[in-house]
Amino acid sequence: MPPAAAAPPLCSPSWSEIWPRLRGWRRHLRLTGTRHFSYTDYETFMPQAAARLGATDEQLAEFIGPLDGTRGIDVQRRFLLAYFDLHLRGRHAPVLEGPSPRYPEVRFIGGAE
Numbered sequence: 263m264p265p266a267a268a269a270p271p272l273c274s275p276s277w278s279e280i281w282p283r284l285r286g287w288r289r290h291l292r293l294t295g296t297r298h299f300s301y302t303d304y305e306t307f308m309p310q311a312a313a314r315l316g317a318t319d320e321q322l323a324e325f326i327g328p329l330d331g332t333r334g335i336d337v338q339r340r341f342l343l344a345y346f347d348l349h350l351r352g353r354h355a356p357v358l359e360g361p362s363p364r365y366p367e368v369r370f371i372g373g374a375e
Contacts, residue, residue: 281372287349289358292369293337295329301338305331329367337365 281290299305305326312322327334344355356362361370 290371291341292371293329293334294367294369296327296334297325299325300327300329300331300334305334333367337367340365341368 293300299308308322308326309331311317312319317325340357344357347353348355348358357365361368
């Protein structure tokens, strides 16, 4: 396990206090090229609505990130499936063990606990 200093660098200063106190299995992953709304339905319908709303590509990227929405959803599904396979079915989930060339967008922050 990495030292407590490997806490996720998030906006709230309380996060660095909470992370080392968490117990049990966890990963801090970052899907590069995404924003907060990338993890919602906006990732699917905003690209379709952007043209009708008069939004530029830059505005859309600021809202959902520059990562292609289809790729972002595929990566999210794969990692969520691996998580649930590991914890609910007891299946080995290599994708959660560290960086993979199949998913170069995913950064493992602070190592694996």
